[in-house]
Amino acid sequence: MARKKREEESDNHERWLVSYADFITLLFAFFVVMYAISSVNENKYRELTQSIGSAFGVKVVPTVINENPPVSIVPPAITRPLRKKATTNTEIRKEREKMTGIGRDLMKVLSPLINEGKVKVIQSARGVNVEINASVLFAPAEARLSRQSEEVLRAVAQILKDEPNDIQVEGFTDNMPISSAQYPSNWELSSARASSVVRLFVDQGIAGERMVAIGRSANSPIDDNATSDGRSRNRRVALTVLSNIPEAVTEVPVSVSENNTAGH
Incomplete structure (x- = not known):
């Protein structure tokens, strides 16, 4: 019997979905990180960044977030004596x-x-x-x-x-x-x-x-x-x-x- 010709494989037009899915996954990870940062919880932020870094095979060094940054207050210039309470x-x-x-x-x-x-x-x-x-x-x-x-x-x-x-x-x-x-x-x-x-x-x-x-x-x-x-x-x-x-x-x-x- 004559050998059947191997059917030629047709082009897969859905291959772009793989790259698209990877891109969406990265976006999701990005927004999760942004949400975690907005919570300003240092411990959770450190744990989350390390977990995501491990999942993507990247070593992540979390940045320490100061929840109460120092505020510089410059008092106004005093040009004349302040009103005072009576003492005598x-x-x-x-x-x-x-x-x-x-x-x-x-x-x-x-x-x-x-x-x-x-x-x-x-x-x-x-x-x-x-x-x-x-x-x-x-x-x-x-x-x-x-x-x-x-x-x-x-x-x-x-x-x-x-x-x-x-x-x-x-x-x-x-x-x-x-x-x-x-x-x-x-x-x-x-x-x-x-x-x-x-x-x-x-x-x-x-x-x-x-x-x-x-x-x-x-x-x-x-x-x-x-x-x-x-x-x-x-x-x-x-x-x-x-x-x-x-x-x-x-x-x-x-x-x-x-x-x-x-x-x-």
């Missing part, structure tokens, strides 16, 4: 007298506005607080100081310029929403108003590192926002000359003299 009755008395003197000087330059009920000056444990109605300083929905208000604030700056105390300026609004290209909300408006006062003080020679500008938006209202008069009172700027000894005094009204009670 003499210090308390001197600080009280100094803050009372600042309050009386402010009362004198602000007396016309105090008589109109647009400004209040109060001495408290924090220092001397000057509360100015926003209508005295700004046009509605604006943060640019009016000319009249600039004159008043310049007089205030002359009193505070040579004092060592820190100054905190806070801007407050009512709860009526505002939305403009310049002030998307009351947060921006209140911050801008406080910053306007601080900027004028800097121009008048008060050191910038003594001051901070804070926008409070509609928080901490002093009257009911449900009425027009209440909202008007809530729109204000509060300027606080901070005592170096906050415990020195309790809250009391400031008067120009013992017999003058105007502006209480």
Whole structure:
């Protein structure tokens, strides 16, 4: 019988699957390692890398991962003495007298506005607080100081310029929403108003590192926002000359003299 011809072997078109499977296996191993590293467990990381290295015939030296790396903190430069707590009755008395003197000087330059009920000056444990109605300083929905208000604030700056105390300026609004290209909300408006006062003080020679500008938006209202008069009172700027000894005094009204009670 004639010998049958050996059938020719056909090409195997599926051979690429072998390489593809090897590639997928390597990718899987890679992502397993990445997942293990993300867990930041040093012991498990070392064991896993050694196991994978043994499986692929490669010696792997695991890198030690420090779970709590050192953090470098650079303290800010201190340019002036920090506020301190009172240690003696003499210090308390001197600080009280100094803050009372600042309050009386402010009362004198602000007396016309105090008589109109647009400004209040109060001495408290924090220092001397000057509360100015926003209508005295700004046009509605604006943060640019009016000319009249600039004159008043310049007089205030002359009193505070040579004092060592820190100054905190806070801007407050009512709860009526505002939305403009310049002030998307009351947060921006209140911050801008406080910053306007601080900027004028800097121009008048008060050191910038003594001051901070804070926008409070509609928080901490002093009257009911449900009425027009209440909202008007809530729109204000509060300027606080901070005592170096906050415990020195309790809250009391400031008067120009013992017999003058105007502006209480």
